[in-house]
Amino acid sequence: MNHSDITICHLTSVHPRNDTRIFLKMCRSIAAHGYNTVLIVADGQGDESVAGVHIYDVGAQPGRRLQRMIQTTRRIFRRAVLVDANIYHIHDPELIITGLQLRRRGHRVIFDSHEDVAADILDKTYLASPLRKSISFLYSVFEQISCKYFDAIIGATPWIRDKLRVINPNTYDINNYPVIDEFNDCVNSDWSNRHLSVCYIGGIYEISGVVNVIHAVDLCNSAVTFDLAGHFTSEVLRDNIQQYKGWSNVRYHGYLRRSEVVQLMSTCRAGIVTYKPAANHIAAQPNKMFEYMSAGIPVIASNFPLWRSIIEDNNCGICVDPLNPNEIAAAIDIIITDEYHARQMGENGRKMILERYNWAAEERKLLNIYENLLGVH
Incomplete structure (x- = not known):
């Protein structure tokens, strides 16, 4: 199977289309290696192709977080199904359900955890302390249940990798080192x-x-x-x-x-x-x-x-x-x-x-993850 016959689709509901990690590093790297590369976003700026990456926009996000989590994730799921990718790579916790739905349809799915979400919730000072603790605990439980079903998990740091590897042994780190x-x-x-x-x-x-x-x-x-x-x-x-x-x-x-x-x-x-x-x-x-x-x-x-x-x-x-x-x-x-x-x-x-701290080594690690899931080299 040629790389051009393989579609890898990245999904985000909150990051900008030119996000450093998602687009500038990951998507451009895999496109440069010949894969059919798709990025689904929700920013209302329309569809376009940049540096070999096909960007599909499901429309601007509704203002309220709950609306975004319900409406935007539905639109992203529907667009993702149309892409019919070999691998889906999701970048936001609110897309975990979307990832599980795609997994249920028989697709290979990777969850990319950019941060320690449970810890991040504890730092949200605009929430009352008891509420923060409750939400953080509930997310931790949700994370432990859901992450074991993904084909692979990526953490943005070794710390996140080690935390999630306890849940899913197919967990790796891809660090945010510069090009x-x-x-x-x-x-x-x-x-x-x-x-x-x-x-x-x-x-x-x-x-x-x-x-x-x-x-x-x-x-x-x-x-x-x-x-x-x-x-x-x-x-x-x-x-x-x-x-x-x-x-x-x-x-x-x-x-x-x-x-x-x-x-x-x-x-x-x-x-x-x-x-x-x-x-x-x-x-x-x-x-x-x-x-x-x-x-x-x-x-x-x-x-x-x-x-x-x-x-x-x-x-x-x-x-x-x-x-x-x-x-x-x-x-x-x-x-x-x-x-x-x-x-x-x-x-x-x-x-x-x-x-040491450069994207070239991280790019190779990312490509290895995809190749192992696809069974190609």
Whole structure:
């Protein structure tokens, strides 16, 4: 059987069609290897084909979460059935039922768990504590019952892999390591021409720690600017953050396309990823940490044990208490004022990406999973 005769269909109800993990890495990789690659989304932007990936849109999501979970998942299931894929690869917990329905029809189905969902629920502070605990417990039970029926499970980190492997032995990790070539322009950028700035690029939400970075920049001895890019998760959060005194030191760029992300990183002296110590962060491996390393800039990161083993053991940045703006400010000042060591840390990070933390190895693991399920090589 030729690869072109095999259809692999990725499904998401909540992620954007250009999601870094789903589209830029997974879908483009399998399409490049000749598989007929389909991505089903729900964003209302219509159907299109990009980089060999056929994107099918089931329409914009209804506003309320419950509506999305019922109506959108139904539309995704109906569209998935029409695709009649050899393998379905689902990316959202709310699509687990959809995956089980496809499995019941005799299809091979993979569940890709991007995060520890039960732990993530416990960190949702907008829910009352007893309700959080109840929902987290119920999801854990649901996960244990459902995941054993999938042909394979993928975790975005070794931690998630180990947790789910207890339920299903066919569980693997595909890490969010960067595509090496994407950040070449950053590495080639002249350090002396860079702004006296640090950047955070990603979703802006309360536990991402952005507020403490804004306070930290205001405490710095050096005249540093904070380049902030990404969507605010709520208008209330945006309005509150913009009231802080330190906001005058912020250059807010809004949402950036990938090419614009590369351009911004090429002008900065360091990348910030000081997430607060939420349960789902401590064992996470955030995209942006590895992207900063790939861009050849030092990383200022939270002092979680896993992150320290990556950042400090490889001397590619500084780990700090994410709840302490003074520590964050001190780290920023070191990187801004000590250009020699800052450049060295950036080079060390890039070296580790080239040698270990890159998408090429993860791509091979992903293809092996598909090939084993299909019985082809």
